[in-house]
Amino acid sequence: MKKRETGMTRRGLLQSTAGVGVAAAAGVLGPFDFARAQGMDLAATSGEPIYFRGWNFRTDVVQANVERYNTNLNGKVDYATVTGDYPSIMEKSLIANADLDVLYANPSSAVRYYGGNWIMPVDDMPNAEEIKAGMYDNIREAWSYKGKLLGLSYFVSTRGTMCINTEKFQAAGFGEEDYPKDWPELYSMLYKLRDKGEKTPYLAHWFAEWFGISWGFVFEMMNRGGVMADPETHKPMMTVDGPAGQTLEDWKKIWKDGFVPEEVLSYNEAAYIDAFRSGRYIISPQQIYDLKTFNDPEQSAAVAGKIGFLPYQGQPWGLIDSAMYLMTSRDRPDAVTDDVKKFASWYGYKNEDGQIAVAERWMKENMLFSAYKEVMESDLAKETIQASISNPDDYEKLIEVYSHTPFPKGIWSVVWSEEFNAWLREKLFAFLQQDLSVESVITEANDEIARLNKKYKID
């Protein structure tokens, strides 16, 4: 609420300045002026519907945003959620040239869609340079492929933020000074916690979704300093005695020692989050924004106010999990394409008042981080984050964790990303359940990357 008032005053201020200053411009002054300053008029003109699809996350918020656009700017945006295997269903829609204009996508999918000529990069928008300039370099870099920025910012998160149930941790006789600094320390802490009688100290990121166990492996080996594939050439780079091999060795150990309940391997993300929310576990890699829900007494009575996180102490945690709003390049009249750009700009960047309203709302409602500096460096962001974590003083630490988070460019900025991900997911399950050797998994993973490179003629 506070932030909104600030916004109102700023707008009031600008308007009054304009009113005093240039009488001649008074007729055209109004909200649209800011849009024009952006290089485009945001109001829809074609009269045709624009199809906007996303996965199911706070659809009430999305719905409200879309309705505001439709009401204020004459839009005919048709919003719906797509459920199930989201990237596959979307890829099929794109192949089929289905009614689809703006969609959510993770960077790896975006690269594939771009490689398939199914999407239109941000560079095609009139205000592309302004948008790019507003983003943090590392994120823009992560979202770019062959020199093009693929989409607008939906959210950025550290998946693998090491959440910790401080109450239980302390009850076991440990304090902040005992917080593990890196993965090996974390695993040895599990054994200590078990010795203190904790049956389930750790909820591993090994669930069954396409962003579950495979991503869990990717971020862990990256955190340990590994690289799966070269960021430029995409050549496989895993080694048995390197971080990849160490990760698997540790996995095998904690799996055999019974630290991971088997059912986790069948969880969807909902079950994974709820399992941690129940207070049964002490440490678990989660989305950075879920710190807010875990500390919300209405949603998580059992753990609210008790969920902290492991700070950056030389080793990063997790990986950059992010999503963009993409614009498709399907067959449609130019006028409609213009409307698509306008809506994407309004939704994924600034609204008619010149505010990055959607991203700010995501920050406020769900603590979703944004690629835009203006959002992240605002008071709103700081206040939201402070209000969302168990200890407001940890704000700087959280930003530090976030800013050190790596992005797996080698396997994500390449068209075979999704295929490899599916393969890796299967292989990791087999590794655990069929007790495959570390060597064979690493070798096969490297071979698979090489095979995919060959298949898509990447050298």
Added chain:
Amino acid sequence: MARIELINLEKVFGEQHAVRALDLEIADGELLVLLGPSGCGKSTTMNMIAGLLPPTSGSIVFGDREVTDESPYQRNVAMVFQSSLLYPHLTARQNIQMSLKRSGLSKSDVSQRVTEAATTVDVAHLLDKMPGQLSGGERQRVATAKAIVRQPACFLLDEPLAALDAALRMTLRSELVNLQKRLNTTMVFVTHDQVEAMTMGDRIGVMRNGGLEQIGTPNDIYNNPESLFVAGFVGSPPMNFFAGDIETVDGQPTFVNAFARFRLADAYGQLAPRSGVTLTVRPQFMRIVSEAGEGTVPLTVYAIEHLGNESVLIADAPDGSKVRAVVAAGFEAKIGQALHASFDPSNAGLFDTKTERRVAQ
């Protein structure tokens, strides 16, 4: 009312010859019973008369009208099916009305005729019941009412009494005959029960393997069976059979086998010796004697069935075949006791074992 004529009727199902070269004439107002074991073609014949099955070849004539290609309704036949089939979801009244659905009669006429028909067979009080609520006998009467309400050219009844108990069957048997005579409508009645056939039919057509074995009045069929099959199928207790040969003894044709010899009746005087014949004698004509003699068969008592006014003695002949004799009610014998039987040669029939036909006198 119609005379029905079947001319060279044939029905073939795939490989199976269900009815072959059947010629049959049914007089107007006659009650003809088609009798035979299951699979003999009697139901197929009836279905062809009804028009439910098209014949493979041959023709069917009602009166002077060739009806071979007409539908059952055009032929104006009424039919009562096995177990007195009724529409299970309709009341008795509606079932009977269905027969008149296409008659074009006015509503009041229909309802009057339904009431009349129901009264005729004494089911007027059951008209609003569903078939499921009726007893077997009541269902049969409703089915009959359904048949007569049409005032059809002929009635076709396909084993309507098969599922009923014996006492009820007897009652309904006479009711049906009485009704048929009153209405004076041609009726064809299919059954495998020879008692039913004997008691009901004006004439009986005995069928076997798709052909007509013999047709005639009940008396004819009973007394002068033309084949071993008819002889064995009709009559209760069933016919006795003796297998043997004909030899000439003392200038007389004589039936001879391992344990008996019978001088044949004078009517067979000219018969030349031949092998492979079967001698038939109805149990009613068998006489039990205590001493062996000329023309006796040695028997071992197997069982006695008491029927009240008389008894049936069942005994084993030396070749293991069963021989039955009707004896007086007071007759006593022990199981296993040795006896002898004889009969008057003029009551015996003589058949060729191979062709199963009667040996000409």
Added chain:
Amino acid sequence: MREKRWTIWMTLSVIVALLWTLVPMYWTLKYAFETHSEIAAFPPLIFPPNPQVAAFFNIFGHDYTLASGQVVKGSGQAQQIMLGLRNSLIVAIVVTIITTLVVVPLSYVYARLEFRFKTALLMAVLLSVSLPPVSTLIPFYSLYVQLDLVGTLTGLIIITLTITIPIVTWMLIGFFRNLPPIENLARIDGFSKAYTFIRIIVPMAWSGILVAAVIAFLFSWNEYVYAQVLVTGSRAVTLPAAMSGFLFQVPNPEHLAASLTISLLPPFFIAFFLQRHIVEMNLSDPVR
């Protein structure tokens, strides 16, 4: 004495059967009456501590204030749930009607009449019973893309018919085979084949047809595989597809349970009132 022991056994087995039947449903559906925190509690709660109906309001887009004063926000999936409910009803009713209209004569013909090619035709029907939906998912999708049927109710209805028609035919053939040979009676009464079928066979076979309709309704109401691919994210979304929005990513077990409860009501209603007709179904072999 023996009778009494039997009664005790009987009572016990009825109780076991009821538990077996109801507990799996109760265990998840109770979530609809709990808050998210209560659902996430560990060890899990056996009874909702403060039963309330917020979720039922939420899934239709309304906020709900709990007794504690906490406001539970309406779900953004509400529009899709309502759309899904409407579409599912349309699809299920249309499919049921078409299936019944088509299958009743079809299975009657197979069951009662003799004609050439019968076995071959029957085998064709059986083949389509055996087709797993997963195998035809992609082919159907590509066909539908060409026909512009993706994301349409028409498309979903057509595809659902390919499931319901064969399986219901298969079940009804056995039923018709067991009816008494009433056609001859009807022919004697002078009725045409069509009249016999419509006015005599159909009324006689009412239970079987009702059961067939119920089975068709359930199959289409419950269809998920095709819907997930063909209509998810479109105006033609069905309830199962809309509901699966609560399933995968963001945890909303209370909304999932509430919408599952609602999706169970129509089939429960139907099954509850029509179960006595199933007892009249007596199977016989359709390929005999």
Added chain:
Amino acid sequence: MSNLQFALLVTVPVLCFLVIVVAYPLGYALWVSFHEVSFFGGYSTEWVGLDNYVAVLEDGDFWRSALLSVRFTVESVIFTMLIGLGLALILRDLRGRWVWLRAILILPWAVSPYGTGILFAFLGRGQSGIGTAFISLFGSEETINLIAANIVVEYLALGNAWNLAPLLAFFLLASMMTTPSRLYDLAAIDQINRFEVFLHVTLPPLRFTFFVFTCIITVLSLKQFDYIFTETQGGPGNASSVLTYQLYKISFVNLELGLGAAMSFYLLFLILAVTLGLYFFWGRREARNA
């Protein structure tokens, strides 16, 4: 109108519909199974002959998931038969004012497979499951998890049986009602015990229904996808990744259409072979006795 004409009149439109709507995708799948299809960077296909069929047979995952499918199916049939029979016996003996309970016992049949999957997922997980809740009443802090690799297939089959058994029970009940009550009197005179009565009087008329349902449940279980999808997602790990699930991953997620099509034909053959096998070795005999 002859039988053939009447038959054609009702069947031809339906068959045309089925042929167009089923045969086209089937034909397409057949065509695809001999090709390698690529959508990426424009649609392209390449004739590869029997390569896909060979590749499937050489794939260890195929055999593993085929085995899982068979295991799931066999167990589903057994569980459904036993539970269906048990329910039918209870349904039969419900008398008087308890008859309405029949309407309760049919309800699981009305639950969709995906709904059943959701129910049994929450029910069986150690985190949220009933087993954990139950033992916690006695102060235990252990969890009882049924979604575990070694028993997950059995658990899935049990849920499948929960879903399917009520229908079987009702059909069995229908058959039981055709048994003449005199047979029970006969059994009473022969003084045979309850189990023998069940064996010699109750069971024989049900055998044909058992056969038909064995076929139905076999086909449904081999085809089952959405139930497994919502309950375990083929997991934990790959532990319940049956053929249909494997097929879904290959065809739908990985878009390896040729391979997927070849695999679906193996699945189709399996289904047809099993049903025809059941018919020839069991059904024909039952049909003769029925």
